[in-house]
Amino acid sequence: MIKLEPRGERSSTMAYLSPVLAALLTMLTGLILFTLLGVDPVEALITILYVPISDTHGLAELCVKTAPILLCAIGLSVVFKAKIWNIGAEGQLLMGGLFGSYMALQFIEVEAFWVLPLVLIAGVLGGMCWSGIAALLKVRFNTNEILTTIMMNYIALNILLWAVHGPLKDPDGYNFPESALFGDAALLPILIDNTRVHFGMALALFAVVAVWVLMSRSFYGFQIKVMGMDTGAARLSGFKEKRLTYFALLLSGGLAGLAGVGEVAGPIGQLIPQISPGYGYAAIIVAFLGRLHPLGILLASLLMALLYMGGEMAQISLGLPLALTGLFQGMLLFYLLACDVLISFRIRLKPKKITTSPRLSTLASETQG
Amino acid sequence: MKRRQFNKLVAGLTAGVCMTALSLSVQAADPLKVGFVYVGPIGDHGWSYQHDQGRLSVEAEFGDKVKTTYVENVAEGADAQRVIYNLAKTGHELIFTTSFGFMNPTLKVAKQFPNVVFEHATGYKMAKNVGTYISTTFEGRYVAGYVASQVTKSNKIGYIASFPIPEVIRDINAVQLSLNKYNPDAELKIIWVNSWFDPGKEADAANAMMDQGVDVILQHTDSPAAMQAAERRGAYAVGQASDMSSFGPKAHLLSVVDEWGPHYINTVNAVMNDTWKPKANVEGMKEGAIVIPSFNESIPGDVIAHAEELIAGIKDGSVYPFAGPIKNKAGQLMVPEGARMTYAELEKMNWYVEGIESDIPQ
Numbered sequence: 001m002i003k004l005e006p007r008g009e010r011s012s013t014m015a016y017l018s019p020v021l022a023a024l025l026t027m028l029t030g031l032i033l034f035t036l037l038g039v040d041p042v043e044a045l046i047t048i049l050y051v052p053i054s055d056t057h058g059l060a061e062l063c064v065k066t067a068p069i070l071l072c073a074i075g076l077s078v079v080f081k082a083k084i085w086n087i088g089a090e091g092q093l094l095m096g097g098l099f100g101s102y103m104a105l106q107f108i109e110v111e112a113f114w115v116l117p118l119v120l121i122a123g124v125l126g127g128m129c130w131s132g133i134a135a136l137l138k139v140r141f142n143t144n145e146i147l148t149t150i151m152m153n154y155i156a157l158n159i160l161l162w163a164v165h166g167p168l169k170d171p172d173g174y175n176f177p178e179s180a181l182f183g184d185a186a187l188l189p190i191l192i193d194n195t196r197v198h199f200g201m202a203l204a205l206f207a208v209v210a211v212w213v214l215m216s217r218s219f220y221g222f223q224i225k226v227m228g229m230d231t232g233a234a235r236l237s238g239f240k241e242k243r244l245t246y247f248a249l250l251l252s253g254g255l256a257g258l259a260g261v262g263e264v265a266g267p268i269g270q271l272i273p274q275i276s277p278g279y280g281y282a283a284i285i286v287a288f289l290g291r292l293h294p295l296g297i298l299l300a301s302l303l304m305a306l307l308y309m310g311g312e313m314a315q316i317s318l319g320l321p322l323a324l325t326g327l328f329q330g331m332l333l334f335y336l337l338a339c340d341v342l343i344s345f346r347i348r349l350k351p352k353k354i355t356t357s358p359r360l361s362t363l364a365s366e367t368q369g
Numbered sequence: 370m371k372r373r374q375f376n377k378l379v380a381g382l383t384a385g386v387c388m389t390a391l392s393l394s395v396q397a398a399d400p401l402k403v404g405f406v407y408v409g410p411i412g413d414h415g416w417s418y419q420h421d422q423g424r425l426s427v428e429a430e431f432g433d434k435v436k437t438t439y440v441e442n443v444a445e446g447a448d449a450q451r452v453i454y455n456l457a458k459t460g461h462e463l464i465f466t467t468s469f470g471f472m473n474p475t476l477k478v479a480k481q482f483p484n485v486v487f488e489h490a491t492g493y494k495m496a497k498n499v500g501t502y503i504s505t506t507f508e509g510r511y512v513a514g515y516v517a518s519q520v521t522k523s524n525k526i527g528y529i530a531s532f533p534i535p536e537v538i539r540d541i542n543a544v545q546l547s548l549n550k551y552n553p554d555a556e557l558k559i560i561w562v563n564s565w566f567d568p569g570k571e572a573d574a575a576n577a578m579m580d581q582g583v584d585v586i587l588q589h590t591d592s593p594a595a596m597q598a599a600e601r602r603g604a605y606a607v608g609q610a611s612d613m614s615s616f617g618p619k620a621h622l623l624s625v626v627d628e629w630g631p632h633y634i635n636t637v638n639a640v641m642n643d644t645w646k647p648k649a650n651v652e653g654m655k656e657g658a659i660v661i662p663s664f665n666e667s668i669p670g671d672v673i674a675h676a677e678e679l680i681a682g683i684k685d686g687s688v689y690p691f692a693g694p695i696k697n698k699a700g701q702l703m704v705p706e707g708a709r710m711t712y713a714e715l716e717k718m719n720w721y722v723e724g725i726e727s728d729i730p731q
Contacts, residue, residue: 064447161563165532174493176532274445275446312440315438315439
């Protein structure tokens with residue numbers, strides 16, 4: 001009988017190395033997989049991991065793809081630290097895109113410096129409003145935020161579809177479901193000429209620093225961490241649990257909203273039905289892969305974005321199927337969890353002798369790093 | 370702070386990337402590289418599947434002279450532009466973008482690659498190196514409407530519609546014009562599912578219509594769900610985009626199939642011979658772009674015979690679904706006797722013809 005036995009001491013070095021180990025194991029499995037598919041494995045890995053970013057344009061595209069994932073994930077790291085499980089970054093992102101688009105469409109003809117800030121603020125408010133509802137339900141009615149945030153993702157998607165097929169539809173667009181193109185004043189400025197990398201990436205990097213300061217240098221961040229580790233202790237210390245819940249959820253919702261408005265006012269330039277190919281969900285993987293640490297999340301979101309782009313490149317250059325991208329992301333998460341388990345526990349093959357099972361709650365807290 | 374550990378992590382990742390940092394040399398090759406961008410998976414048995422069949426027929430036609438590439442499941446958001454860009458950058462000289470949502474991304478990339486030829490399906494914007502192509506599905510729809518008008522017993526015909534864009538409204542009108550001519554008592558019931566591909570919603574719509582007595586179902590959505598629902602409940606259905614006969618052998622009246630192969634082959638030829646020019650390609654039964662491969666055996670022989678006559682008429686131009694007189698829903702004469710609506714007019718059609726009882730959703 002196989003048994004998991006807790007290792008005595010937690011190795012913090014290993015906890016941080018675990019994502020690297022998971023990445024290496026994913027590569028290794030990838031090599032075997034490609035060989036089985038009859039593709040030169042080294043060429044395949046180069047195509048997926050290097051070719052997409054082998055020139056300035058590629059690096060710029062990496063930033064374009066990273067920005068929304070990073071913004072969502074960095075926001076999620078705050079709520080997750082508080083052990084509030086916000087699964088609704090996707091819906092908050094969509095609402096951000098919708099609110100921002102509404103604002104941008106009001107000022108299509110206006111050429112003024114204040115249009116863009118207004119659009120961005122509208123987007124942030126959109127995301128905050130969506131996560132605020134989940135916070136209200138949690139604080140007032142003790143509703144499970146996992147369920148409410150998931151359900152609100154679908155509501156957000158349908159509101160977005162309604163808007164883009166209805167009131168925000170381009171009046172000159174022959175009834176096609178998309179808004180008019182935004183005015184230039186509502187578009188995020190491009191950072192490098194002839195690429196698509198826009199100011200949203202700078203905002204995302206700023207958010208990373210801000211969250212890092214908040215979580216490791218401020219009393220508010222400390223309170224959030226304490227609340228996540230032990231609600232009882234937080235309460236005894238006089239921390240305002242409700243206010244912290246609101247704060248954490250509004251912050252992550254606002255950042256997801258910023259990600260959404262960054263997409264419509266950045267590379268897309270108009271409101272369309274498909275703003276996000278699931279950035280809000282990918283951000284959950286990224287947040288844990290990055291150990292809920294700002295720098296880790298930055299690296300993890302770069303890796304995630306690269307995997308998306310590599311999947312496209314593998315289709316273009318090698319004719320490999322798209323399912324590969326999903327497989328790679330899945331393997332990465334699988335290996336990360338496996339590494340975490342094996343770092344915290346050792347496997348013992350024991351003769352049949354039933355004892356109490358190891359406490360899984362310790363595992364959960366240890367995966368937080 | 371665990372800065373040291375993170376430095377290690379950074380170092381580890383950098384080393385990993387550097388290890389693979391060998392430049393890929395792309396050799397200039399002789400065959401014409403043709404790229405295809407699909408919005409769905411090639412296994413959707415509808416829209417993207419048919420485009421991929423077109424791609425395969427290009428390969429079959431030109432063999433070694435072409436090299437085709439496809440990218441499937443490309444989201445119509447920020448990703449599309451990168452995929453199209455990468456295709457252009459990797460030496461593809463002809464790129465087909467096969468969904469409406471790729472229109473603006475295609476135009477943006479086309480500006481950066483003036484020497485690459487782009488063709489965008491179903492859109493309305495063009496450029497020096499961007500042409501469009503679309504098939505006149507309404508021709509097939511008109512024939513389907515005729516067959517439906519003859520086999521219905523309840524005189525209730527259902528239509529599962531996707532989005533109220535001109536292409537869909539035009540096809541609904543083509544069916545209604547057929548009913549007006551061949552069976553004015555028949556009533557057309559329309560349900561909007563607001564999706565191109567949603568088997569669940571499509572099946573729900575089909576069942577709701579059959580509950581109301583509909584016995585023939587047409588669809589402008591891509592999944593075979595309605596066909597399967599009709600098969601279960603003993604009704605008839607008309608397949609869309611691909612041949613759906615295998616999904617409901619008894620229910621399947623006919624399918625209006627998009628054959629993209631002929632257009633793709635012609636375009637590849639034009640690009641190879643340097644005769645390509647940007648234009649709005651509108652192709653239908655005459656060009657072999659719209660095909661009805663088979664009829665259900667249970668359809669009476671004279672009905673099949675007349676349907677074949679209609680197809681022949683459409684091909685030689687003697688039959689045209691949108692020939693006047695055509696009145697709108699309110700009874701106002703929109704197309705006078707003897708006039709024919711041009712494709713440019715059809716492209717913007719946003720009104721229902723006489724006989725349709727419901728309103729276009731706004």
